Amino acid sequence: MASVSSLSMCFFSAHAQARSNKHRKQLVPKNPNAKKSNSITTPRPQSLFSLSGGQATTYTRLPPKDDEFSDSFAEIKLSDLATLMHMQKKPSSSSEDKIENDAELSDTEEDAGFDYGKFELFEVSSDEEIDGDEFEEDDLALENKGEDELGFEYKGEGEEEQEDEREKEKGVPAVMRCFDRAKIYVRSGDGGNGVVAFRREKFVPLGGPSGGDGGRGGNVYMEVDSSMNSLLPFRNSIHFRAGRGSHGQGSKMNGAKGDDAVVKVPPGTVVRAAGKDGVPGDILLELLHPGDRALLLPGGRGGRGNASFKSGANKVPRIAEDGEEGPEMWLELELKLVADIGIVGAPNAGKSTFLSVISAAQPNIANYPFTTLLPNLGVVSFDYDASIVVADLPGLLEGAHRGFGLGHEFLRHTERCSALVHIVDGSSPQPDYEYDAVRLELEMFSPEIAEKPYIVAFNKMDLPEAFEKWESFRENLESRGIRPFCISAINREGTRELINAAYELVRQRIEDAKEEVWRDPVQFSHVAEMVKKQRTAPINEFEISHDATSDTWHIEGAGLQRFVQMTNWKYMDSDKRFQHVLEACGVNKTLIKRGVKEGDTVIVGEMEMVWHDSPTSSGPNRKLAIESGRWADWK
Numbered sequence: 001m002a003s004v005s006s007l008s009m010c011f012f013s014a015h016a017q018a019r020s021n022k023h024r025k026q027l028v029p030k031n032p033n034a035k036k037s038n039s040i041t042t043p044r045p046q047s048l049f050s051l052s053g054g055q056a057t058t059y060t061r062l063p064p065k066d067d068e069f070s071d072s073f074a075e076i077k078l079s080d081l082a083t084l085m086h087m088q089k090k091p092s093s094s095s096e097d098k099i100e101n102d103a104e105l106s107d108t109e110e111d112a113g114f115d116y117g118k119f120e121l122f123e124v125s126s127d128e129e130i131d132g133d134e135f136e137e138d139d140l141a142l143e144n145k146g147e148d149e150l151g152f153e154y155k156g157e158g159e160e161e162q163e164d165e166r167e168k169e170k171g172v173p174a175v176m177r178c179f180d181r182a183k184i185y186v187r188s189g190d191g192g193n194g195v196v197a198f199r200r201e202k203f204v205p206l207g208g209p210s211g212g213d214g215g216r217g218g219n220v221y222m223e224v225d226s227s228m229n230s231l232l233p234f235r236n237s238i239h240f241r242a243g244r245g246s247h248g249q250g251s252k253m254n255g256a257k258g259d260d261a262v263v264k265v266p267p268g269t270v271v272r273a274a275g276k277d278g279v280p281g282d283i284l285l286e287l288l289h290p291g292d293r294a295l296l297l298p299g300g301r302g303g304r305g306n307a308s309f310k311s312g313a314n315k316v317p318r319i320a321e322d323g324e325e326g327p328e329m330w331l332e333l334e335l336k337l338v339a340d341i342g343i344v345g346a347p348n349a350g351k352s353t354f355l356s357v358i359s360a361a362q363p364n365i366a367n368y369p370f371t372t373l374l375p376n377l378g379v380v381s382f383d384y385d386a387s388i389v390v391a392d393l394p395g396l397l398e399g400a401h402r403g404f405g406l407g408h409e410f411l412r413h414t415e416r417c418s419a420l421v422h423i424v425d426g427s428s429p430q431p432d433y434e435y436d437a438v439r440l441e442l443e444m445f446s447p448e449i450a451e452k453p454y455i456v457a458f459n460k461m462d463l464p465e466a467f468e469k470w471e472s473f474r475e476n477l478e479s480r481g482i483r484p485f486c487i488s489a490i491n492r493e494g495t496r497e498l499i500n501a502a503y504e505l506v507r508q509r510i511e512d513a514k515e516e517v518w519r520d521p522v523q524f525s526h527v528a529e530m531v532k533k534q535r536t537a538p539i540n541e542f543e544i545s546h547d548a549t550s551d552t553w554h555i556e557g558a559g560l561q562r563f564v565q566m567t568n569w570k571y572m573d574s575d576k577r578f579q580h581v582l583e584a585c586g587v588n589k590t591l592i593k594r595g596v597k598e599g600d601t602v603i604v605g606e607m608e609m610v611w612h613d614s615p616t617s618s619g620p621n622r623k624l625a626i627e628s629g630r631w632a633d634w635k
C-alpha cells in the first residue's frame with residue numbers, strides 16, 4: 001500500500017514541476033530516500049477524480065480549460081515512467097486502493113505545507129527493485145541526483161531545458177528506447193595478405209615467383225527482413241563484422257574471400273551515419289520494403305603476392321602487399337513503421353480497445369494512462385480482398401511535443417501513414433478540450449502530420465456521461481466542418497463504419513499516388529560506391545603540415561595512407577617501392593620546396609621516418625630513408 005501511495009504522489013508532483021520549471025528556479029530534493037513527507041504533491045480539484053461507472057480513478061485526463069489548477073497536474077514526465085511500468089506490473093490495483101491512496105495523499109499534502117508548484121520529486125518507487133532488464137542503471141532520473149547531502153539543489157534557468165532533455169532520455173526504459181532506434185557498428189573484412197614464394201620443382205630451374213594474392217574481405221550488407229517489426233534485436237548485438245579474406249599461398253594460390261555480414265532490419269528502417277555532438281548524420285539509406293537490400297561496406301582488397309609484381313625489370317620480386325583494412329562505420333537506425341493508419345488520441349481514450357476490435361491484434365488494455373508503451377500494429381482485412389495496417393500509438397498529452405508523456409516518442413511513425421484516426425474519450429470532463437489539445441500537439445510536433453486526412457471518433461458512447469456530451473461535441477466539430485463518428489469500442493458499435501471510412505481515405509491516397517503502390521525491391525549500392533571512392537583517392541593528392549617546434553612534417557592523404565597501410569615492411573623490396581612512390585607522387589619535391597632539413601621527422605599514416613640528405617641519389621640530391629628503430633607501432 002505504501003508503495004502505491006508513493007507512486008501516485010510522484011505522479012502529480014512531476015506535473016507541477018513540468019509547468020513551473022520554465023520560469024523559475026526550483027528547489028529539487030536530491031536524496032532519493034528522502035522522507036515521504038517531503039514528497040510534495042499538487043492539490044487536485046475533486047471533480048476530476050470522481051469515479052465514473054465504478055471504474056478506477058482516471059486521474060490523468062486532460063484538465064478542464066478554465067480550471068485554476070490546470071497548469072499543475074496534467075502533464076506526466078518521462079522520468080515517471082518507472083512509476084507507470086510499476087503500475088503496469090500491478091494492473092490489479094483496485095479502485096478501492098486508489099481511493100485510499102488519494103485520501104492518504106491529501107493528508108500528506110496538507111501536512112507538508114510547501115509551495116507545491118516549485119518542487120519536483122525524484123523518488124520513483126522506494127519499495128520495489130526495478131528489473132535490470134527493463135531499466136538500465138542510468139534509466140532512473142533519480143540516480144545522479146543524490147550527491148548533495150542536504151538533498152536540495154538550485155537550478156538556473158538556462159540549465160533547465162538541457163536538464164529536461166537529459167531526464168527525458170534517462171527516464172525512458174531501455175526497451176522503449178530500443179524499439180525504434182538503434183546504433184550499430186559495422187566493419188567489412190580486411191583483405192588477406194599476399195605472400196612471397198618461389199616455384200621450386202624438380203626439372204624446373206628458376207621457377208619464378210609464385211606467391212598468391214590475399215582474398216578480398218567480406219562485405220557488409222543490410223537487408224529488409226519482413227518478419228521483424230522492431231529494432232529490439234539490436235539491443236543485444238550491435239557489432240557486425242564481416243570475415244577477413246584468407247592469405248595467399250605458394251603455387252600462385254589466391255586466398256579465399258571473407259564471409260559477408262548481413263544486417264537484417266525491419267521494413268521502414270532509415271539508416272544514417274552516426275551523428276556527432278547531437279547533430280544527426282546524413283541519411284544513407286531508406287529500406288522500406290521486403291526484399292530491399294544494400295551493399296553498405298565493401299570488403300578490403302586482398303594484398304598482392306609476389307607473382308603479381310613480376311615484371312620485365314624485376315623477374316624475382318621480393319615483395320608482397322598486406323591486405324587492405326576493411327572500412328568501418330557507426331550507423332544510427334531509425335524505424336518508421338509502415339502503417340496505413342495511425343490511431344492517435346489522449347491516454348486512456350480507448351485506442352488499443354479500438355485496434356483490438358477491428359483486427360486480430362491483442363494489445364494491452366487497461367483503465368490507466370499509458371497502458372500502451374510501444375506502438376501496436378494490427379492488420380485489418382476487408383471483404384474485397386484488401387487489407388491495411390493500423391498502428392495504435394501511445395497516448396498524447398498536452399506538452400507532448402516538448403517531451404511530456406510518451407506519445408511524441410512514437411509520433412514519427414505516423415509520418416508514413418496515409419490517414420489518422422483520432423479517438424476522443426467521450427467520458428472525459430471536456431472532450432472538446434481534449435480534442436483540441438491533441439490536435440495542437442500534432443501540429444506542434446509536425447505540421448506535415450497535422451495535414452494528413454483524419455477522422456474523429458467520439459468513444460465510450462455506452463457511458464451516460466459520454467452520451468450526454470456527444471451532441472455538443474458533434475455540433476462543435478460540425479461547425480468547424482468536421483463530421484465526427486461516435487463509437488463504443490468496447491461494444492464494437494460504430495467501429496466497422498469508422499474503419500471503413502478510414503480505409504476510404506487510404507484508398508483515395510493510393511489512387512492519388514498510383515506509382516507508389518508497387519515497386520520492385522531495390523538493390524542499393526550508393527553507400528558502397530561512396531566508400532570505394534573515398535578509399536581509392538589518388539596517391540598524389542596529399543597535404544603537408546609542418547610543426548616547427550618538433551621539426552615534424554605530417555603528410556595527409558587517403559591514397560598515401562592506404563599505400564602505407566598495405567605495405568609489408570618485412571620484405572626487402574618494399575622500402576624501394578615506397579621511396580619510389582614518394583618520389584613519383586611529388587612528396588619529396590614538395591618537402592624540399594617547403595624546406596625540409598637533415599634529421600627532420602616525416603610522418604605518413606602510421607609510419608614515422610627521418611629525412612636524410614643524400615648526394616648519391618639520382619634526381620634531387622635528397623631522399624627519404626627509413627631509419628630502423630624509428631618506426632611507429634606497426635601491425
Ligand SMILES: Nc1nc2c(ncn2[C@@H]2O[C@H](COP(=O)(O)OP(=O)(O)OP(=O)(O)O)[C@@H](O)[C@H]2O)c(=O)[nH]1
Binds near residue numbers: 394459460491
Ligand atoms: N465504457 C467503455 N470503456 C471503454 C471503451 N473503450 C475503451 N474503454 C476502456 O477505457 C480504458 C482504456 O482503454 P485503452 O484501449 O487501454 O485506452 P488507450 O487509449 O489505448 O490508452 P493508452 O494506451 O493508455 O493511451 C479501458 O479500461 C477500456 O476498457 C468504450 O467504448 N466504453
Ligand SMILES: [Mg+2]
Binds near residue numbers: 363364365371372394
Ligand atoms: Mg493503449
